[in-house]
Amino acid sequence: MIAMPHAAPPRLLGVLLAGGLSSRMGTPKALLPHPSGGTFLTHSLQRLQSVCADEVVVSLASEDHREQLRLPSSVPALFDAQPAMGPAMGVWVALQHAASNGDDGCLFTPVDLPNLLVDDLLTLVRAWRESPRQIVLAQQEDPERLQPLVGIYPVGCVQQIQRVVESDHRSLYRSLRSNDHRTVAISRERLRNVNTPADLGPPFDNT
Numbered sequence: 001m002i003a004m005p006h007a008a009p010p011r012l013l014g015v016l017l018a019g020g021l022s023s024r025m026g027t028p029k030a031l032l033p034h035p036s037g038g039t040f041l042t043h044s045l046q047r048l049q050s051v052c053a054d055e056v057v058v059s060l061a062s063e064d065h066r067e068q069l070r071l072p073s074s075v076p077a078l079f080d081a082q083p084a085m086g087p088a089m090g091v092w093v094a095l096q097h098a099a100s101n102g103d104d105g106c107l108f109t110p111v112d113l114p115n116l117l118v119d120d121l122l123t124l125v126r127a128w129r130e131s132p133r134q135i136v137l138a139q140q141e142d143p144e145r146l147q148p149l150v151g152i153y154p155v156g157c158v159q160q161i162q163r164v165v166e167s168d169h170r171s172l173y174r175s176l177r178s179n180d181h182r183t184v185a186i187s188r189e190r191l192r193n194v195n196t197p198a199d200l201g202p203p204f205d206n207t
């Protein structure tokens, strides 16, 4: 009997998108206290680390931004190639890094979704493993809406994302909704996005 070699499981780099200006909040969203303890930054970092083991990086605007957020030097960070270009820049830089690092894809989450659960990320990972060359994105339920910052992008789509970065709109949503991708349904409450001080109350529901 010939022993069949096991295919290595696909390698996924966890990327926490935290390079925004938080201009609507007026204070860094990453440093907001999370209801279950720590900050939005530490909470979302741990959430990602529990899915991507030790392969997690934080996507930031610059080295100064790392200092502003007091991110420990033990946590690897990637910096935008140009400032204030929006999240597509963070996605593009991370995909280039993953490709040169031998990873197969990146699992992205933003720092401002305090109710997202590890289980949601595991659902994305399972869907991606069925078809690792396709983008898989969270789709908010009721009303349906694609959430391009919660998803897994294979390294093969780096050129597609470069075109988004170079476009006038730089909108991942606009580009991805009309291009090939798979979706995983996640409830509106779990995808609750905190952008303004008003979004912080009433208290989040983590059940």
Ligand SMILES: Nc1nc2c(ncn2[C@@H]2O[C@H](COP(=O)(O)OP(=O)(O)OP(=O)(O)O)[C@@H](O)[C@H]2O)c(=O)[nH]1
Pocket (backbone or CB within 6 Å): 017, 018, 019, 020, 021, 022, 023, 024, 025, 029, 059, 060, 061, 080, 083, 084, 085, 086, 087, 089, 090, 091, 109, 110, 111, 112, 149, 195
């Ligand atoms: N790397 C990187 N991440 C970004 C950039 N802009 C936004 N993000 C991240 O993408 C996610 C969604 O961004 P927004 O909701 O627009 O947050 P923001 O840009 O910090 O806030 P506003 O300034 O109010 O728009 C957040 O996790 C941000 O930290 C950017 O230019 N570079």
Ligand SMILES: [Mg+2]
Pocket (backbone or CB within 6 Å): 020, 021, 086
């Ligand atoms: Mg923004």
